[in-house]
Amino acid sequence: MDSQKVDMYLMSNAKFFQPSQLAYVRERLLAADESKWMYIQSADLKDPTTILIVSILAGNIGIDRFLVGDTGLGVAKLLTCGGFGIWAIIDWFLIMDITRQKNLEKLQAYL
């Protein structure tokens, strides 16, 4: 893909990926076929900050896990009341990274 297009994409979407993975994303986007551009642009990426707010407010009932797509873990978190409070606290620190990881996995499907 055109490097200018890739850089534009990364400039507007950098916050959705882990900083340490940006080089990888750029490399893969450059190697991707031009025909995939539409799909890549329309990929539904979740905002890590929004998910963090959800995790703080409703982490005890597992809503954050449902939002990022971990339905199984969401149900487990819901049934255990956020892993008796411990899992909910661990997730305050983890959920932003998990969201970024899921975003990369979503993008990966088109690359």
Place this chain on the structure above:
Amino acid sequence: MEHTEGTIETTPVKETKPFVHPYEYELASNSYMMAVVSVIAGLPLPVINLIATVGYYLAHRKSSYLVRWHCIQASLGQIALIPFNSIALAWTLGILFGGRGFLGLYDIPRRYYADDVTLFEDYTGTTLLYWLYITFVIILNITEFIIVIATASKVRKGHNVRWWGIAPLADKLTSTEDRNPYKTA
């Protein structure tokens, strides 16, 4: 017969320091913060901090060596505290609900069977030894708390803090395998 004279020249191995992304320091620092913040969830239970740090490590199994190493060091630090805290908790519960002596396991107090005593009588299990031990455990925990916070802040700034006695064990336990599935060419 052929023989070689002089020294054999070997090509020097160029040691390159692995690149550490600044973001990884933040992840590594968070492993220590887990132990501090999890206190909110379960202060009386001595095992909560350990569960939190181990849970954080499990979530970062595929992270870089630096992050995993710090997660393991934080977990080992918590493991070292477990015996002291567990004994303190068991001893306190023993005094509250049981009798006298070590862990309050014998001589059940009168408040459980006599009619002429109030609820607040006969806590003779609280010996000087008990108070000394509880003071020691509280000081130990406060010290650990301060050390963990100081380590978290130093690691975030990029210093590699090694705890005495625990760091060599963390070196041995942490796998050097590169588990990052997203590698650039």
